[in-house]
Amino acid sequence: MPFAIFWGCKTGYYQRGYKMATGAVIRELGIKAVELEFNCCGYPVRELYFEAFIQSAARNLALAGHEGLDILTGCKCCFGNLKYADHYLREDTAMQKVVNRQLEKEGLTWAGQAGIHHLLTVLDQETGPEMLHDRVVLPLQGTRIAAHYGCQALRPSRITEFDNPLNPTIFERLVQATGATSVNWYRRLECCGDPVRIKNPDLSIGQLKAKTDSARAAGADFICAACNNCLMQFNVHQPLAVAKGLVREMPNLAYSQLLGLSLGLPRQALGLEDNCYDKLLPMSSAA
Amino acid sequence: MNKALAKPINQTDKPASPVHVDELDPDLTFEVAEKSGTKSRDCLSCLTCSSGCPFYAAMDYGPHGIMRRVNYGLRREVLQSNTIWLCVGCHTCSACCPMRIDIAAVMDALRNIALKEGVRPAEPNVLAFHREVLNSIQRYGRTHKLEIMLRYKLQSGTWLKDVGVGLKMMAKHKLDLMPSKIEHPEQLAGLFGPVWRGK
Numbered sequence: 001m002p003f004a005i006f007w008g009c010k011t012g013y014y015q016r017g018y019k020m021a022t023g024a025v026i027r028e029l030g031i032k033a034v035e036l037e038f039n040c041c042g043y044p045v046r047e048l049y050f051e052a053f054i055q056s057a058a059r060n061l062a063l064a065g066h067e068g069l070d071i072l073t074g075c076k077c078c079f080g081n082l083k084y085a086d087h088y089l090r091e092d093t094a095m096q097k098v099v100n101r102q103l104e105k106e107g108l109t110w111a112g113q114a115g116i117h118h119l120l121t122v123l124d125q126e127t128g129p130e131m132l133h134d135r136v137v138l139p140l141q142g143t144r145i146a147a148h149y150g151c152q153a154l155r156p157s158r159i160t161e162f163d164n165p166l167n168p169t170i171f172e173r174l175v176q177a178t179g180a181t182s183v184n185w186y187r188r189l190e191c192c193g194d195p196v197r198i199k200n201p202d203l204s205i206g207q208l209k210a211k212t213d214s215a216r217a218a219g220a221d222f223i224c225a226a227c228n229n230c231l232m233q234f235n236v237h238q239p240l241a242v243a244k245g246l247v248r249e250m251p252n253l254a255y256s257q258l259l260g261l262s263l264g265l266p267r268q269a270l271g272l273e274d275n276c277y278d279k280l281l282p283m284s285s286a287a
Numbered sequence: 288m289n290k291a292l293a294k295p296i297n298q299t300d301k302p303a304s305p306v307h308v309d310e311l312d313p314d315l316t317f318e319v320a321e322k323s324g325t326k327s328r329d330c331l332s333c334l335t336c337s338s339g340c341p342f343y344a345a346m347d348y349g350p351h352g353i354m355r356r357v358n359y360g361l362r363r364e365v366l367q368s369n370t371i372w373l374c375v376g377c378h379t380c381s382a383c384c385p386m387r388i389d390i391a392a393v394m395d396a397l398r399n400i401a402l403k404e405g406v407r408p409a410e411p412n413v414l415a416f417h418r419e420v421l422n423s424i425q426r427y428g429r430t431h432k433l434e435i436m437l438r439y440k441l442q443s444g445t446w447l448k449d450v451g452v453g454l455k456m457m458a459k460h461k462l463d464l465m466p467s468k469i470e471h472p473e474q475l476a477g478l479f480g481p482v483w484r485g486k
Contacts, residue, residue: 039424044430045417045421047376047395048414048418048421050395151377152378154378155377155381166382190341190377191341191342196373198412198413199372203373
């Protein structure tokens, strides 16, 4: 059965490379996906107006449920918050009624049918790292990758059911499946610093510096993320901070780009030219 | 987190202000418990939450300080603190808490109370930015980053500050001129009930 693919507001519009690479990789692996008219997952308004967050998320869940599809997203924030909203609606019947009264106007109902998956959980649980490993044609041997987890998918783990929140291994498993080496770095589970940017830009850059320094100290060649917000931080805001001399540059790429490279997909299909600091990418002459 | 880099904003060496007994709100901890579904009064002040918090250096009280103050009923201090606004909800504290307190949910509840009571956020520009995000979702069904940034910059009076950033982002396809929108954004307008209507 196909997945309803949930790109999120940032993928495709601000992270074009991530969207292209994800699309290319799931096509290559035979994962079917259809696009629905999804709206914002609700995460950006969660702090300000909780009810709007739940309703915004519920509309997406109802849309997918209406089609009888499960949601597949490449963004950890969308994933975690859709999961959270789904869980919240299961627990709070009063909120369920309010939400469904609004959704009825569109002929939709939230009934909790739609499952929610992240790209990494699908690759790990349905495709499987061994299967991925068999598909790899250009193993990225010798490339050292710092896997960056992303908060919203990892915690609260009781709700997101992503992996162990204190010692997760899913991302490292998938990185190793491409033939690359995953490094153990100190700040791998910490926030990327993007959500605090508007409130306190200095703090956000401080967090970026702490993270990139930690990855560098562990000997990583790249930071690899699988979340729109984390990629915004590493791919969009990092070059600006580097230009101001606040941070030393740390190359980065999205997981689907890494996987796409190892599967032997052409560079153009992976949107690598949109990536900052891709000059160090392995096999830049290949394909 | 690197203490030198994180610019402490409210961590001035202000002397501990005296506690006015008539200002204490003994029901605060119960109000928060009801809103967040977690019991802040279980807190042992072990500081595990603050040790793990990536933004602790810039906070005035830190998560453990907020728990303590909620339990004491220091309502004004808690709602005016910058801690509740610097929290990004990464749930590191909640995952580590030995008493299984969902500290991030407590922060959510406190922000909610602060907004309902009209307490001015200790972090400037928070409200203006959030309002633009909300407006964007109402208008397009999705967040349109360029318009949010422009409107926010107009509101906060910093609109010339990052023009170069914007141009670079556009060159790298990181910002779109046209919003990505859903087919019928008006269907979403109803979702944002009467509590908050943007402007």
